[in-house]
Amino acid sequence: MSRPVLVWFRRDLRTEDHAALWHAAQTQGPVVPVFIVDRELIAELPSDGAIFDFQAACLQELARRLEALGAPLCIRYGRVEEVFSVLFQELAPRAIYYNRDYEPYARSRDAVVERLARAWGIEVKSFKDHVLHEPWEVATAEGKPFTVYTPFYRVWRALAKPEPFGEPERLVGVPGLQSEDLPTAERLSRKREVPTWAVEPGMEAARRRWERFRRGGLLHYAAQRDFPALAEGTSRMSPHLRFGTISIRRLYADAAALLEDPTLPAEVRTSVEQFLAELAWREFFQHVLWHFPETPQRSFRRWMDDFPWEGSEEHFRAWVEGRTGYPLVDAAMRELKQTGYMHNRARMVVASFLVKDLHLDWRWGERYFRSRLLDGELAANVGNWQWAASAGVDARPLRIFNPVLQSKRFDPEGLYIRRWVPELAALPLDYLHEPWRMSPQEQARWGLRLGRDYPYPIVDHAERAARFAERFTQLKRHTETRRD
Numbered sequence: 001m002s003r004p005v006l007v008w009f010r011r012d013l014r015t016e017d018h019a020a021l022w023h024a025a026q027t028q029g030p031v032v033p034v035f036i037v038d039r040e041l042i043a044e045l046p047s048d049g050a051i052f053d054f055q056a057a058c059l060q061e062l063a064r065r066l067e068a069l070g071a072p073l074c075i076r077y078g079r080v081e082e083v084f085s086v087l088f089q090e091l092a093p094r095a096i097y098y099n100r101d102y103e104p105y106a107r108s109r110d111a112v113v114e115r116l117a118r119a120w121g122i123e124v125k126s127f128k129d130h131v132l133h134e135p136w137e138v139a140t141a142e143g144k145p146f147t148v149y150t151p152f153y154r155v156w157r158a159l160a161k162p163e164p165f166g167e168p169e170r171l172v173g174v175p176g177l178q179s180e181d182l183p184t185a186e187r188l189s190r191k192r193e194v195p196t197w198a199v200e201p202g203m204e205a206a207r208r209r210w211e212r213f214r215r216g217g218l219l220h221y222a223a224q225r226d227f228p229a230l231a232e233g234t235s236r237m238s239p240h241l242r243f244g245t246i247s248i249r250r251l252y253a254d255a256a257a258l259l260e261d262p263t264l265p266a267e268v269r270t271s272v273e274q275f276l277a278e279l280a281w282r283e284f285f286q287h288v289l290w291h292f293p294e295t296p297q298r299s300f301r302r303w304m305d306d307f308p309w310e311g312s313e314e315h316f317r318a319w320v321e322g323r324t325g326y327p328l329v330d331a332a333m334r335e336l337k338q339t340g341y342m343h344n345r346a347r348m349v350v351a352s353f354l355v356k357d358l359h360l361d362w363r364w365g366e367r368y369f370r371s372r373l374l375d376g377e378l379a380a381n382v383g384n385w386q387w388a389a390s391a392g393v394d395a396r397p398l399r400i401f402n403p404v405l406q407s408k409r410f411d412p413e414g415l416y417i418r419r420w421v422p423e424l425a426a427l428p429l430d431y432l433h434e435p436w437r438m439s440p441q442e443q444a445r446w447g448l449r450l451g452r453d454y455p456y457p458i459v460d461h462a463e464r465a466a467r468f469a470e471r472f473t474q475l476k477r478h479t480e481t482r483r484d
Helices: 019-026 039-044 049-069 080-091 104-119 149-158 203-215 217-224 238-243 248-258 266-291 302-306 313-321 327-339 344-357 362-372 378-388 403-410 415-420 440-446 461-483
Strands: 005-009 031-038 074-078 095-099 123-127
Touching: 005 019, 019 031, 019 095, 019 123, 031 039, 031 049, 031 080, 039 104, 049 203, 049 238, 074 080, 080 104, 095 104, 104 123, 149 266, 203 217, 203 238, 203 248, 217 266, 248 266, 266 378, 302 461, 313 327, 313 344, 313 362, 327 344, 327 362, 327 403, 327 415, 344 362, 344 378, 344 403, 344 461, 362 378
Parallel strands: 005 031, 005 095, 031 074, 095 123
Antiparallel strands: none
């Protein structure tokens, strides 16, 4: 048998439209699919055990599919370079194929593996798969990175998009390889606190969910995407994109194909264009992280690292546990705690609340979100948190969300609040968004005693928002004065 190609799976747990696997299959030689449980990476991740169980379920389905195609998945544990050294000795491969990852840790790790492989005389090929356009493919007229979304989107949208690859009809595997157990939370000794998943794991689940949304929710996306109570208002494909159980090429191609119909109603066309713009936001944050790899630790607006954050652990715990006294904030945080998911509109509201009402460092929220979110990619999570904190790439940075106005506008019937904050479920709309307005008599009438059954607001929004704006403006002015 000829020397095999190792296909290194990472955040791309699928067989269909997988660039590295497709190209490896075209060699018509033996292929060894490999997944390495990277102990160094795991030690750094704040992830709840539910996220590892989700990944393990995706890997289990991937293993079954690869077995059916003819090339069993080989799972190994350890430091990546040590695992590859062992595999090089066992298999004497002629090449490693993998799909590129743009996070700082991944870039460093992949460079180490590439040097090791070349020292063994092994060819290394990497492929574009996680994005439609590499971070360096989208640039200003001067060849510089974008730091504002809208001009980035104009250039990104105008570029020709890659077509999806198919699934290999068959693979030639290498028999008899040792493979270790799935990396479940139990196997990794990680505690699981998120009891359920908001989405089903795996390729088949991703395909079913996408087909349902493509034929339904996508057609009304522009009008419905901001309402967290609507189950079909958003695609919920973000966890699948994070773990690569469906490709970004497939989503773009299917959505863009709708725009080719000249009879498409204007409102549907607007919805599809809005969805494509959201895919571009994901790539914009990948673009920013690639060009500014220090942003997970430091604010893009460096002077915001001097903001006088207050650091109240008590306020942070109230936010985490969904007991701030603001119903929309509490509903969103409880949804996250129970399911590993939160609607995008709710994410903006709770992030604004943590930073601009509680005056807590955005990094606290970013790390907590990444510990719970099934879709907690570093680039998007950091980018969105810095955006919410007025610390990132935003042309209009001082945005402050009013949690009551957001609640009334985007949960007008209170369906989302009633589901996730059941102690408020019986309240009429007059009080649901602002329960603190009830008199003691009204509390008795509706069976809710504030301070016992549900907390009073832990801060006054108007006062805290004004103080944040004042501090932000003073710090910005001071920074500009020092530059002058």
